[in-house]
Amino acid sequence: MASPERERKRKRDAQGQPRPVVPSSSSQSQVLKINRKDVGSHPPIIASIHGVELPTDLTFSAFSKKSKVSKHTSGGTKGEARETEYCLQAQTSRIEYDGRVEGEDGLSYYVGVYDPEKGSVDVYPSPLLHVRRQVRRLKEKEIPEKASTGTLMDSRQALSAAFGNRTSRKALKDEQLNAITSATLGSTGATSVVSAISSAVDSATALLPTSESLRTGSGNSKYLPPIHADEEGVTVDTVYRVEEMVEKKVLDGCAEGVREWEKNVRAGGEVESTISPHYVTSRIRGVIDSGANVTKRLKILRYIEHMIQFHRLFINSFSNTVYRPKLYDTFVSDDKAITSHLIDTFTDAKNQNKNERQLSKTKLTKLYCWLMILCLKVEEDGRMDLFDLVQDLQIERREVEMAAREIGARVEAFKEGYLKLMGYGKEEAREHKLVALRLPLVFPKNKMLQVRKR
Structure with missing residues (x-):
């Protein structure tokens, strides 16, 4: 039982007055x-x-x-x-x-x-x-739920656009600007986007080599000069034209060296080439004695000598690269136009630096192909032995053979009678191959176009 003192404190306030009685909730309950x-x-x-x-x-x-x-009703009807x-x-x-x-x-x-x-x-x-x-x-892209391709990529692009940083948004914007749509194709008159794309692709790739041109060799423009094999009345001498390969002013720059050759030969002396002691030296007297188009053939022979020297200079350099101003000081030529023509035709700028010239693999193949064409121009019958040229270039024979096949020439072995006449042994005969330029030209087939035999 509570004490009278505690009971008094609960029922009265600090001044001793009775506390107000708060009615319970039950007494004031309201019906809602x-x-x-x-x-x-x-x-x-x-x-x-x-x-x-x-x-x-x-x-x-x-x-x-x-x-x-x-819906079905309670009676079971639908x-x-x-x-x-x-x-x-x-x-x-x-x-x-x-x-x-x-x-x-x-x-x-x-x-x-x-x-x-x-x-x-x-x-x-x-x-x-x-x-x-x-x-x-x-949601705007309306990606199908079961899209076979592009679903993941589209989702990534949408997330990049919504939550990506500045770099990812810029990359996405550049991709969208470069996308091919019906608006970017312009007024092509096509009935559908597919036909519009086809017509745009056809016009853009009109100058590219076709599969047939690659198979026949006419598409090898990066290696070969213009080919006139399909023209009417074409001959072995006109299928490749010297004036389309070497400008007239470049060949005229070789005139001074040619005059020295002719002067020494007609005086009964011997003419030798320190650059090409095998190929050029062995043919100077034969060209002069033949009396057939002597001046032009000697100019081509002089230009071949410069090409061999140019090749040797780059092969012996570090990573096939030579500084252009240094090249003019190191390379000895009859005329500055010859040096400029060789640099512009057979070298590339390294790392977009025009003064650093590099003899790339493609340009090296081009140099071998052009060299083979000009060598066959020097020969009267369009036939030559590869041995002398291989010795002067100081490379493997198979590289020169490949260049000969690239220009459409045939590479054959000499007949046994000729080998015996020249006194070549069995091992030595393997290094002597006959290159002949005949019509029609026979180019190596593209490996991608060959059908595997079963």
Whole structure:
């Protein structure tokens, strides 16, 4: 039992006055009246948002759409009814929020509005919508669910556009600017985008070599000069034209050296070449004694001597690279035009530096091909032995043979009678091969075009 002192303190305040008695809730209980309301086409909506922090200034728009559904009555008959689906939609510059009914959980949801003056609660049936968010660019692209190609790439691009940094956005923008669309194709008069692309590709690749031209050798423009094999009345001498390979002013620059050769030969002396002691030296007297187009053939022979010297200079340099100003000081030629022509025709600029000249593999093959053509121009019958040229170039024989086949010439072994006449042994005969330029030209077939025999 509580003491009188404690009881006094509970029932009275600090001044000793009785405390006011607070009536219990039961004594003031109020009866609330619940009214069920029909909302019509605009009911209140309950939105369920999980794991998403919405922007403070985000405003949702509500709309509804009706659709026909099949339902079974209590009597077992099947009928059609119209069902209303409510939706919520809001969006920012990057994200779109979409609220929809997801399945049925068997529960009904209501929103009650309390009116204290009337002491009533108005209850409205309310649909429960689940709000999901989605990147806008993904929705705009409308990617198919079962796309066979491009789905992952498109998703990455959309995420980069929405959340990427400055570098990734710039890369995506550059890719979109370079994309081929119907707008970028212009007015081509095509009935579809496919035909427009085909016509654009055909016009852009009109000058590219075809498979047939590669097979016949006419597409090897990076190695060979213009080929006139299809022209009417073409001969072995005109299938390749010297004036299209070497300019007239370049050949005229060789005139001074040619005059020295002719002067020494007609005086009964011996003419030797320190650059090409095998090929050039062995043919100077034969060309002069033949009396057939002597001046032009000697100029070509002099230019061949410069080509062999040019090749040797680059092969002996570090990584086949020579500094252009140094090249003019090191390379000895009859005329400066010869040096310039050799540099521009058979070298490339290294690392976009015009003064650093490099003899690349492609240019080296071109030099061998042009050298073979000019050597065959010197010969009267378009036939020559490879041995002397291989010795002067100081390379393997197979590289010169490959160049001979690239120009459409035939590489054959000498007949046994000729080998015995020249006194060549079996081992020595392997190094002597006959190169003959005949019509029609026979080019090596492209390996990609050969059909494997079964």
